[in-house]
Amino acid sequence: MALAELDGFANGAVALGLGLLVGLERERHKGHGAERACAGLRTFAITALLGFVSNQIGVVLLAAVAVALTLLVTVAYLKSQSSDPGITSEIALLTTLLLGALCTSNAALAGALAVVMTALLTYRQPLHQFVRHQLSALEVRDGLILLTAALVILPLAPDRYIGPYGALNLRNLCALTVMLMAVGAIGHIAVRALGVRYGYAVSAVASGFASSAATIASLGAVAKRTPEHVRSLAAAALLSNLATFVQVGLILGAVDTELCIDFLAPLAAGAMATGCIAGWLARGREAADTREGVAVGGAFETSKAVMLTVLMGGVMLLGAVMQHLFGERGLLVAMLVGGFADAHAPTAAVASLVDAGQLTAQAMALPVLLALSSNTLSKCALAWGAGGRKFAGYIIPAQLLILLLMALAAWLQGTL
Incomplete structure (x- = not known):
């Protein structure tokens, strides 16, 4: 197998890994019933792979996928019955698509950014507490x-x-x-x-x-x-x-x-x-x-x-x-x-x-x-x-x- 093909598989694995990482955090906060969020572990993992594959095929396809995903998350947000009006999960899903696409050229940077984003999602309450009551x-x-x-x-x-x-x-x-x-x-x-x-x-x-x-x-x-x-x-x-x-x-x-x-x-x-x-x-x-x-x-x-x-x-x-x-x-x-x-x-x-x-x-x-x-x-x-x-x-x-x-x-x- 050629070295370029091995690099492609490795970058694809990074895309899948960062999708699973972010998705794991979102799954824990997804909720249940009618108020549950629109995306969880599987959705984030597939979205990261979708971004990687789309960018491999062509930037035009990636742009089309990004527009389609934006429409989908907009519809899901409007239909949601959650009492929390935030759009954090929706923005995180779009970001995961772009990070998956970034894996084709710079997998290390994409992985690092995914870790930072996951940390921001994980420590939501301490960050809010710090900004509202400590700062x-x-x-x-x-x-x-x-x-x-x-x-x-x-x-x-x-x-x-x-x-x-x-x-x-x-x-x-x-x-x-x-x-x-x-x-x-x-x-x-x-x-x-x-x-x-x-x-x-x-x-x-x-x-x-x-x-x-x-x-x-x-x-x-x-x-x-x-x-x-x-x-x-x-x-x-x-x-x-x-x-x-x-x-x-x-x-x-x-x-x-x-x-x-x-x-x-x-x-x-x-x-x-x-x-x-x-x-x-x-x-x-x-x-x-x-x-x-x-x-x-x-x-x-x-x-x-x-x-x-x-x-x-x-x-x-x-x-x-x-x-x-x-x-x-x-x-x-x-x-x-x-x-x-x-x-x-x-x-x-x-x-x-x-x-x-x-x-x-x-x-x-x-x-x-x-x-x-x-x-x-x-x-x-x-x-x-x-x-x-x-x-x-x-x-x-x-x-x-x-x-x-x-x-x-x-x-x-x-x-x-």
Whole structure:
């Protein structure tokens, strides 16, 4: 038997399989009696095969079959006595026809889409519950803003360096902003889903994606009210550093994957040191009350996204100007100052300078570490101000040790 014929049989088997998969789910929700749905296991399986065979014969036949099936499901819907006016099964049946046809050219994609569609059909009630009762109007609005930025603004942004000294690349700037917004969204969802159940440790890591410094300040305020849990709260506060390290790696990788690899050793050293110190602090001494979550602002706030974009653009421009006027020392000063406000913007500025050819990859580690150093000082000040001496007594030595180990790892790697 020819190889092409074997491929045809395999694709036909995929069409049958995806029809059975979707049909199995629909059969379980078909109902009984006069209110039962128009299609079940056999109908979906046959429809998928019909789409496959029709497309094999010709696209004109496939179009005719699609029109005929549309008429059939329309008549069945109008004659149905079901109290549910939805047309989900009817749309799923038409989609199954097209997925069966897609199997002739791309069976893997058709199978993957069938799995996604079956999941959407299966989890109807949880999805409805989430949208109606869990998702707020503000989160919907912010999610739309994120999607607009990712799917509309980002593709239209020009991918070239512009402005004074060629400091700004709008495509990179938009990509970094969208990435940080998306990571913040994941942290926001994790805080809502896991924060109360699993306590401060998990929620601190998740909320750290929105702001590690704000998380430390928030936990410091809780520690001042509940001094008996200060060790556990300090451990959770330190774990928020993991979010900073992940974001720094993502920022470098978003501009150039090689930059992330070059700085991987310091980031890994910082993450391991953070985990070890936090584990030692949390080891069996206290059990923090998990009824109060870590309060960090919303991950999708438009004002924060605009401020973040302006801050990154400003630090990028400042870094390029300082480097042009004062050389490498000027760049180091700019990154040190920028790090007091946020570690992400200086990291993005350094990555952009390397990408633009104004800075070598080997010279990247020092300005990034300086930005992390000034950001560490900000966290230490917030720990002292919000949590008091005892809380800061755990946070400050740990933060300085983590920073020292990161610098040592960069030196051993030869990037410092």
